[in-house]
Amino acid sequence: MALEPARYRKTVHYSGHVQGVGFRYTTERLARRYEVGGFVRNLSDGRVEVVVEGLPAEVGAFLADLDETMAEYIRGRQSAESPGTGEFRGFGIRH
Numbered sequence: 001m002a003l004e005p006a007r008y009r010k011t012v013h014y015s016g017h018v019q020g021v022g023f024r025y026t027t028e029r030l031a032r033r034y035e036v037g038g039f040v041r042n043l044s045d046g047r048v049e050v051v052v053e054g055l056p057a058e059v060g061a062f063l064a065d066l067d068e069t070m071a072e073y074i075r076g077r078q079s080a081e082s083p084g085t086g087e088f089r090g091f092g093i094r095h
Helices: 023-031 056-069
Strands: 008-016 036-042 048-054 074-083 091-093
Touching: 008 056, 023 036, 023 048, 023 056, 023 091, 036 056, 048 056
Parallel strands: 036 091
Antiparallel strands: 008 048, 008 074, 036 048
16 A cells, blocks of 8 residues: 655745735635645735645645746745645635
């Protein structure tokens, strides 16, 4: 019996001009192209938080796509990795 590849979670905090420019809606739309779960939300300090789980290649490709698509608005990013929990069923916007 083959082992399933390990899912993992990445949490990314984007800073810059990332609120009020469609960042959350673009993130949700892009996530549909990948086998990932998680959420995106605005933070009160002006940043946007993205929490995404999936296979490392899918998570990486999704975040690279997001970084490229929204590059003109992003001035900084902080990220952290952790084991996936499998708690997400799809990807959505949280308020």
